[in-house]
Amino acid sequence: MSERFSSTPRTRVVRLPDRASYDRQTLFAILDEAFLCHVAFSVNGQPYAVPMAFGRDDQHVYLHASAASRMARGAIDGLDVGVTVTLLDGLVMARSAFHHSMNHRSVMVVGRARLVTDATERQHALRRIVEHVLAGRWDEVRPPSEKELKATAVLALPLVEVSGKIRTGPPGEEDEDYTLPVWAGVIPLRTIADQPEDDGRLVPGVRRLDERRIATRVR
């Protein structure tokens, strides 16, 4: 497997190409840190961006949706989608309005998602989606029933047309703006997890979730 995704006319980063990344390991790490993605798709010519859980393996991004959803109904013959993951790392405060920015890491996957119908691949995809939220969770919980599987549409999007964009560091300013008496720099942002909250109906003796299990995701 190549270490880099090929840039295509649809995935080539048009603006600020020095921020582009096509490195497989870098982009997979961004996907793996994010809890949700936004999925762009059109219904009757109207684009929607819908926040969704997702999972991945080396070949596909997997999505799931209610079989009754707009997306699932549109996916029967394949659905053109854009899946984007964005991690916001900081607010970049410049001396000029124009050069304000955000430090972020994003990955965009575009292409045609297919409805997964094979039972084995559906199980695999759903496992990847649950495991994406919390590694090890699938084997701890009750697997989907026949009824639940029937209510769930699973989509697979090939990890082929993939690009990333990464911005780090302080603001880029016009040379003459450095004399302005304005504070400039970065306000770092990050996601943290607070202590897990029991749902109040635990079977006696069940241990609280070990917080370290999500520590790599919330820095």
Added chain:
Amino acid sequence: MSERFSSTPRTRVVRLPDRASYDRQTLFAILDEAFLCHVAFSVNGQPYAVPMAFGRDDQHVYLHASAASRMARGAIDGLDVGVTVTLLDGLVMARSAFHHSMNHRSVMVVGRARLVTDATERQHALRRIVEHVLAGRWDEVRPPSEKELKATAVLALPLVEVSGKIRTGPPGEEDEDYTLPVWAGVIPLRTIADQPEDDGRLVPGVRRLDERRIATRVR
């Protein structure tokens, strides 16, 4: 002004309608807490979801982009877009794979964005975008030059077709699953800001940004 947005066929929440909100004040508060949105639009039939800064007033969501970007080039005659803001509040861990979920607050605005050409509205929009990141910032920094304005496309999307979705609380489980010896509950997530980092080129005497200025956004 009505206190609620009207539900339309395009903004009606199809799935889990008990999580829907059309309340103006509630949805505006979600928009105002988010630093970025994802914008869905199509180019040659391919949908993209692009993370972007944004601003708003009571009538419009404002977006800006490089005049050379895919989005700006597509917006000359108006561009159908879906703008979505999502705040992730927690990971909902259920006793079954199927009932895993995420606590979140999201707002979706759909419709046709127009390219803003009026100079006064363009200034207003850019001010709203900068102020959305940090209230009071516009008046502290150098305003856009003619050259910078020329390089910037500004889009306005009417706040008319707007819907929200909110999930809170513990997992919803099947009754029979409560006997399973599995930890279930919520892992709360939130965004925090660390201490602002100077860019190292401040004019002597410039004071560090007061962190309290973003305290309402990062709980």
